[in-house]
Structure formats: structure tokens, C-alpha cells
Amino acid sequence: MxxxxxxxxxxxxFGKNKIERLGEELKPYGKRVLFVYGQGxxxxxxxxxxxxxxxxxxxxxxxxxxGVQPNPRVSHVRQGIKICRDHDIECVVAVGGGxxxxxxxxxxxxxxxxxxxxxxFLQGDSSIKKALPLGVILTFAGTGSEMNGNAVIxxxxxxxxxxxxxxxxxxxFSILDPTYTFTVSKTQTAAGTVDIFSHVLEQYFxxxxxxxxxxxxxxxxxxxxxxxxPVALSKPTDYEARAQLMWTSSLALNGLLGYGRISDWAxxxxxxxxxxxxxxxxxxxxxxxxxxxxxxxxTKETSDKFVEYARNVWQVTGENDxxxxxxxxxxxxxxxxxxxxxxxxxxxGVKENALETLAxxxxxxxxxxxxxxxxxxxxxxxxxxxY
Amino acid sequence: MxxxxxxxxxxxxFGKNKIERLGEELKPYGKRVLFVYGQGxxxxxxxxxxxxxxxxxxxxxxxxxxGVQPNPRVSHVRQGIKICRDHDIECVVAVGGGxxxxxxxxxxxxxxxxxxxxxxFLQGDSSIKKALPLGVILTFAGTGSEMNGNAVIxxxxxxxxxxxxxxxxxxxFSILDPTYTFTVSKTQTAAGTVDIFSHVLEQYFxxxxxxxxxxxxxxxxxxxxxxxxPVALSKPTDYEARAQLMWTSSLALNGLLGYGRISDWAxxxxxxxxxxxxxxxxxxxxxxxxxxxxxxxxTKETSDKFVEYARNVWQVTGENDxxxxxxxxxxxxxxxxxxxxxxxxxxxGVKENALETLAxxxxxxxxxxxxxxxxxxxxxxxxxxxY
Numbered sequence: 001m002x003x004x005x006x007x008x009x010x011x012x013x014f015g016k017n018k019i020e021r022l023g024e025e026l027k028p029y030g031k032r033v034l035f036v037y038g039q040g041x042x043x044x045x046x047x048x049x050x051x052x053x054x055x056x057x058x059x060x061x062x063x064x065x066x067g068v069q070p071n072p073r074v075s076h077v078r079q080g081i082k083i084c085r086d087h088d089i090e091c092v093v094a095v096g097g098g099x100x101x102x103x104x105x106x107x108x109x110x111x112x113x114x115x116x117x118x119x120x121f122l123q124g125d126s127s128i129k130k131a132l133p134l135g136v137i138l139t140f141a142g143t144g145s146e147m148n149g150n151a152v153i154x155x156x157x158x159x160x161x162x163x164x165x166x167x168x169x170x171x172x173f174s175i176l177d178p179t180y181t182f183t184v185s186k187t188q189t190a191a192g193t194v195d196i197f198s199h200v201l202e203q204y205f206x207x208x209x210x211x212x213x214x215x216x217x218x219x220x221x222x223x224x225x226x227x228x229x230p231v232a233l234s235k236p237t238d239y240e241a242r243a244q245l246m247w248t249s250s251l252a253l254n255g256l257l258g259y260g261r262i263s264d265w266a267x268x269x270x271x272x273x274x275x276x277x278x279x280x281x282x283x284x285x286x287x288x289x290x291x292x293x294x295x296x297x298x299t300k301e302t303s304d305k306f307v308e309y310a311r312n313v314w315q316v317t318g319e320n321d322x323x324x325x326x327x328x329x330x331x332x333x334x335x336x337x338x339x340x341x342x343x344x345x346x347x348x349g350v351k352e353n354a355l356e357t358l359a360x361x362x363x364x365x366x367x368x369x370x371x372x373x374x375x376x377x378x379x380x381x382x383x384x385x386x387y
Numbered sequence: 388m389x390x391x392x393x394x395x396x397x398x399x400x401f402g403k404n405k406i407e408r409l410g411e412e413l414k415p416y417g418k419r420v421l422f423v424y425g426q427g428x429x430x431x432x433x434x435x436x437x438x439x440x441x442x443x444x445x446x447x448x449x450x451x452x453x454g455v456q457p458n459p460r461v462s463h464v465r466q467g468i469k470i471c472r473d474h475d476i477e478c479v480v481a482v483g484g485g486x487x488x489x490x491x492x493x494x495x496x497x498x499x500x501x502x503x504x505x506x507x508f509l510q511g512d513s514s515i516k517k518a519l520p521l522g523v524i525l526t527f528a529g530t531g532s533e534m535n536g537n538a539v540i541x542x543x544x545x546x547x548x549x550x551x552x553x554x555x556x557x558x559x560f561s562i563l564d565p566t567y568t569f570t571v572s573k574t575q576t577a578a579g580t581v582d583i584f585s586h587v588l589e590q591y592f593x594x595x596x597x598x599x600x601x602x603x604x605x606x607x608x609x610x611x612x613x614x615x616x617p618v619a620l621s622k623p624t625d626y627e628a629r630a631q632l633m634w635t636s637s638l639a640l641n642g643l644l645g646y647g648r649i650s651d652w653a654x655x656x657x658x659x660x661x662x663x664x665x666x667x668x669x670x671x672x673x674x675x676x677x678x679x680x681x682x683x684x685x686t687k688e689t690s691d692k693f694v695e696y697a698r699n700v701w702q703v704t705g706e707n708d709x710x711x712x713x714x715x716x717x718x719x720x721x722x723x724x725x726x727x728x729x730x731x732x733x734x735x736g737v738k739e740n741a742l743e744t745l746a747x748x749x750x751x752x753x754x755x756x757x758x759x760x761x762x763x764x765x766x767x768x769x770x771x772x773x774y
Contacts, residue, residue, distance in 0.1 A: 001565075001630040003402025008395060014647065015390025178388075210627045213611040213635050220603030227599060240597045243388040247647065248600050256643075260401065260634065 030090025098143025191283025417477025485530025529579025578670025
């Protein structure tokens with residue numbers, strides 16, 4: 001086990017009607033709020049009204065930043081920062097999924113950043129010092145952003161999608177009410193499940209050999225996705241399925257699995273290049289790329305890990321290790337397909353002549369992957385295979 | 388999944404030489420420290436010197452409370468509270484295992500409690516409001532006290548052993564350096580492993596049927612004990628084994644497994660009655676009682692859970708559910724025996740005519756157990772079986 005510092009400070013309020021606690025939770029942070037949300041579904045579901053009622057009851061003044069899209073744009077971040085500065089905002093409330101939360105996080109820290117917020121993504125995490133307090137009301141299970149200090153933002157001008165990470169970005173609290181995800185569409189539910197699954201895999205496929213408890217914990221979360229992803233798809237209002245996925249989503253990327261070992265993140269690297277260019281849903285991109293990444297990095301040297309994965313997660317049996325490993329990959333692909341995910345980049349509108357550029361973008365800031373380091377050429381082969 | 392509020396605020400500094408961070412971590416809390424430790428092994432290992440050097444370098448003034456014993460006494464707590472009040476102590480540093488930490492926690496909150504600290508244990512958790520900041524340097528893996536808000540204290544006068552629980556008792560930080568556990572004796576290492584195992588079981592054997600991810604996480608920790616307990620026994624300086632057990636110990640009782648479901652804790656109830664009376668090592672008491680508890684509560688109604696346990700944790704196969712369940716219990720007993728634990732209460736010096744009193748003490752504050760509620764008579768049968 002490698003050394004680590006554990007810091008999972010976000011308070012989680014999990015369950016039905018936990019929104020009733022919102023006023024109380026915001027009290028320590030001030031009265032002037034930036035209220036960030038997405039493209040209006042919160043108005044349909046009544047959540048908008050519930051939140052603004054609580055603001056009113058607690059004599060809080062709020063400004064709105066709405067219309068945050070999937071693959072949230074830095075232009076929205078700039079808008080939010082301006083509102084914060086103009087209105088002397090004291091805290092941020094994000095209602096939505098990962099895109100809204102990531103946008104809100106970047107605003108919360110961008111307020112303290114001199115110059116353009118995109119600079120933080122180029123300069124790296126050390127440019128981040130502090131952030132306004134952030135509270136989250138989650139409406140989508142997948143990204144894990146509700147319980148970590150990561151934010152991923154797209155720059156529409158440069159077609160880049162980059163991440164920042166800092167403990168200051170961790171929400172102070174997140175309200176996780178599984179009933180808010182009852183209305184998430186089948187496709188989005190499937191994409192969210194794949195996103196959770198992929199977050200776990202990125203940490204599971206690690207070059208750190210000695211990570212026994214972390215590996216077993218990771219397998220626990222993978223099994224939960226395998227059991228409850230299909231249930232949430234076929235019964236969108238199944239509380240237990242939504243609850244299991246929601247909590248698993250948070251545990252998958254809050255640090256628990258990553259502490260004490262190195263993580264990979266190559267597939268996310270390729271997918272970010274993809275969705276920055278094509279505006280593909282993140283989980284869909286991951287569903288396509290993951291099995292091809294697995295096939296490419298499966299070698300004699302790495303086969304142990306694939307065997308462990310196949311046997312423990314998919315209960316694959318058999319004597320021949322290579323066959324077992326391959327069967328595990330096949331099971332992964334089938335799982336994604338059964339969730340209704342596409343199998344190729346072609347199906348989501350990627351142009352074949354764009355693959356070279358996607359590979360270049362994947363390694364724009366250096367090689368990716370720690371389980372298996374990928375050069376531009378490696379990435380290109382995977383992308384071609386996935387085409 | 389049941390509703391819950393997640394709050395695991397303790398910062399963990401995990402790895403070799405993390406003690407170098409002690410001065411920095413204490414800075415926000417003040418200069419006047421109460422330094423709590425046990426029966427002198429910290430002097431032998433050099434940890435005492437390392438800690439006091441850091442105090443000196445950071446211009447901190449410290450008072451000592453030493454000699455804290457296993458099954459820590461309320462008399463020690465009283466002493467510590469007096470020191471805190473006399474010297475206007477600002478924060479507490481505990482160096483040791485669960486006993487030292489629990490004593491330190493109770494002192495930290497007892498300072499703010501008017502009247503005798505034992506009253507808090509009789510009045511219950513609502514009597515606790517706040518506590519002095521506590522930093523921990525852990526030297527023993529087992530109790531999980533380093534990452535939770537629980538404290539168990541014995542009253543030597545009344546021969547009672549009771550617990551308090553409050554978020555205010557959570558250490559602000561805990562330094563987990565697995566090398567500090569290299570010198571823990573075989574018996575104590577085994578007892579610590581059983582303690583971890585038992586903490587997981589108390590939460591795993593739950594009446595809450597819908598707790599899929601929690602069950603899988605619990606099994607992960609059980610498997611880690613099964614693999615690394617024996618390694619730590621046979622190779623006391625095996626870093627990985629010590630590291631895996633140390634981190635598993637913290638995860639086993641920090642809330643992660645318990646959030647979203649009801650836990651049992653009947654075996655701990657009986658064991659506390661036992662060790663309050665006989666000063667038996669807590670893990671030893673648990674090793675004896677757990678298999679007998681399992682045998683007693685295994686019925687047609689509860690057998691599903693035992694089958695899940697046997698199959699998932701011990702890879703027991705077979706068609707006959709009852710046979711599978713029984714095999715899981717047998718495996719549990721063998722695991723404890725292989726670790727060198729005794730099998731009967733007789734072996735640890737319990738008198739047969741004391742069993743009635745132990746049963747009475749178990750249910751002194753009401754029936755125990757949520758997976759299966761135990762009356763005094765139930766407890767007595769289990770104790771007799773375990774004799």
C-alpha cells in the first residue's frame with residue numbers, strides 16, 4: 001500500500017426529503033447565494049420551487065446561473081464568476097448532475113483566481129488555493145462529483161476538455177435523494193452506470209500490486225453496478241436500485257478506492273478528447289472505449305490483473321488464464337451493450353479522419369495511463385479498433 | 388437502503404514517517420497539549436521521544452497522562468479531565484491503541500461536562516455537546532477508534548463497560564504508520580484482527596435486507612482480515628500485512644459499512660459484560676463468543692444471511708442451505724482458532740457461576756441485538772454454550 005492522506009470531508013445527507021435540511025446546512029456559509037442549475041428539468045420536477053422556497057424562508061438572496069449543459073463550458077464558468085463578483089456571493093448551491101456541479105466548483109474557486117478561469121486548467125492544481133463553500137443537490141448518479149474535489153470543464157474555443165483537482169473544491173455538503181433520479185432517462189441512466197463502472201476500473205487497473213483491500217472494495221462497487229444498473233433501466237422508480245447506484249457513484253470517486261495506490265485514467269483521457277470534440281455523452285464514450293482499451297493493454301505482463309477482474313467480478317472460471325481474461329473483457333462489453341450502449345465510435349457520429357486528432361488531443365499534455373502508459377500511437381490504435 | 392447522514396471527518400495521514408506532519412496538524416488547535424499514552428511501550432519504541440521532540444520544536448507545552456490500561460477506566464478519565472482544567476489544555480494527543488484513544492476522547496469531551504464523566508455513559512449520547520480537538524498516533528490495529536466518534540470506558544467500581552458515540556469525539560486527524568504495529572505481540576495482533584472481523588460482522592448481520600453495496604464492502608474487509616491476519620502473525624514486520632490490517636481496521640468502524648442499515652452489536656454487548664468483569668482482552672472475548680452467537684441465532688428465518696456470508700466470504704459451495712450456513716460458522720471458528728484464540732470462556736478463567744451475572748449485565752440497559760434480539764435468557768444460553 002502506498003502512503004496517502006485521506007480527506008473525504010463532504011457531508012452526505014442521504015435519503016428521501018433530505019432537502020428539508022438545506023436551509024440549516026447553508027446557515028454557516030452566508031445569505032447571498034449563487035444558484036446553479038442546468039437546462040430546466042429542475043423546474044419540471046418541482047425541485048426549483050423547493051429550493052427557492054427554502055432560500056426565501058431562510059432570508060437568503062440568490063442569483064441564478066442556469067442553462068449549464070453536459071460537458072460544461074468555460075464560458076458558463078466565466079458568467080458565473082462575474083455574477084459572484086457583482087453580487088458579492090458568499091456560497092454556491094448546485095442542483096443537478098456532474099456538469100452542473102463541476103461548473104459550480106470551477107466558479108467557486110475561479111472567483112479567487114486572477115485572470116481567466118481556463119488558466120487554472122492549464123497551470124494545474126497548484127494554482128488553486130481556495131473556493132467559496134459549495135452545497136450540492138444531486139439529480140444524477142454517475143460522475144461522483146458530489147463527493148470529490150474534481151471538476152472537468154470544456155473549452156469550446158480550443159475543443160479541449162480538462163480537469164482540476166483540489167480539496168478546496170469538495171462540496172461542504174451534498175443532498176442525495178434517490179427519488180430525484182427517478183426521471184433520469186434510460187440512456188442517461190445507462191451512461192451514468194457506465195461512468196461509475198469506469199471510475200472504478202480506472203482505479204482497479206493499477207500498477208500498484210499491493211492493494212488488496214482497495215481491490216476488494218472496487219469489486220464491491222462493480223458488482224453493485226452489474227446488479228442495479230439493469231434494474232434502474234427497467235424500473236426507473238425502483239428506489240433501492242436508484243439508491244444503490246447513487247451511493248455507489250459517490251463511493252466510486254471520492255478517494256476511497258484510490259487511496260494507497262496509483263490509478264490509470266487512460267480511458268478517461270481518450271474519452272475527454274472525444275467528448276470535447278463531438279459532445280458525446282461521457283458515459284457513452286466510456287462504454288465504447290473501455291473494452292477496446294482492455295483488449296489493447298491485455299498482455300502477458302498485465303494478464304494477472306485481468307484474470308483477477310474476470311474471476312472476482314464476473315465469476316469467470318477456467319484453467320487458461322488468457323481465456324479467462326478475455327472472457328472478462330467480453331462480459332464487460334456485453335454488460336455495456338445490454339445497457340443499450342453503442343459499441344463503436346462510428347455509431348456516435350465520429351468521422352474516421354478525426355481519429356488522428358483525437359489521439360493527438362489525448363496525449364496533448366503528455367502520455368496517459370499508469371497501468372499501461374499510452375503514447376499517441378497507442379491511443380490511435382485503440383481509437384481505430386473502436387471505430 | 389435506509390436514510391443516513393455521512394460524516395467521516397477525520398483526516399488520515401497514512402504511511403511511513405507520517406509523524407513528521409504532527410506539528411503542522413496540531414497548529415490550528417493550540418499550544419497546550421494533554422499527551423495521553425499507555426503503559427510505556429511508546430518509550431521503548433522511541434515514539435515518546437519523537438512526539439515530545441515535535442512538541443518542543445513547535446513550542447508546545449504538554450502535560451502527560453500515562454498508564455492507560457486495556458479496558459480503560461473512568462478513574463483515568465477523571466484524572467485527565469482534572470489535568471485539562473488545571474492547565475487550561477487546548478488539545479489532546481493520544482498515542483496508542485483503542486484504549487488510549489477512547490480514554491482521550493472521553494477526557495476531551497468530559498472537560499465540558501459538568502459533574503462526573505461516568506454520567507455521560509449513563510445519560511447517553513445526547514449529554515455530549517462538544518470536545519477538545521483530538522489528534523491520534525495509532526500503534527495498534529483493531530478497534531477503529533482512530534476514525535470514529537465512539538468511546539468505550541469501564542467503571543471499575545460498578546464493573547460496567549459502556550460506550551458513548553458522538554461526532555464531536557471523532558479525532559481531527561489520525562496518523563497511521565503501519566511500522567508502529569511491528570512490535571505488537573502475536574496474541575494482540577490476533578485479538579486485533581478478530582476485533583476488526585467482529586466489527587464488520589456486527590454490521591453485516593443486519594435486519595436491513597436491502598444493503599447490497601454495504602454487504603459487498605463488508606465482505607471486502609472480512610476477506611482482508613482472512614488473508615492478512617495470518618501473515619501479520621507469522622511475519623510481524625511484513626509492512627503490507629500491517630498496512631492492510633491497519634487501514635481495514637479504520638474502514639471497519641468509521642461508518643462506511645453501517646450507513647444505510649441497522650447494525651446488530653449483540654456480541655459486543657455480551658463481550659463488554661465479560662471484559663468489564665474479567666478484564667479479558669476484547670478481541671479474545673469476541674473470538675470466543677462470535678461463533679456461539681452465530682450458532683444460536685441461525686434459524687430458518689435468518690439462514691439466508693448466513694448462506695450469503697458462507698458463500699461470499701468463505702467460498703462455501705453446496706446445495707443444502709443449512710449445511711452451507713453451518714459450514715460458514717465452522718470456518719469462522721477455525722479462523723479464530725488458527726489465529727491462536729481460545730474457544731471457550733472456561734479457558735480465560737471465567738467461573739461457571741458467573742454466567743448468570745454476565746447475562747444480566749449484557750441486558751442491563753435493555754435487550755441487545757437488532758439482527759436477532761437477545762433477552763437475558765438468550766444471552767445466558769449463548770454464554771453457557773461458550774463455556
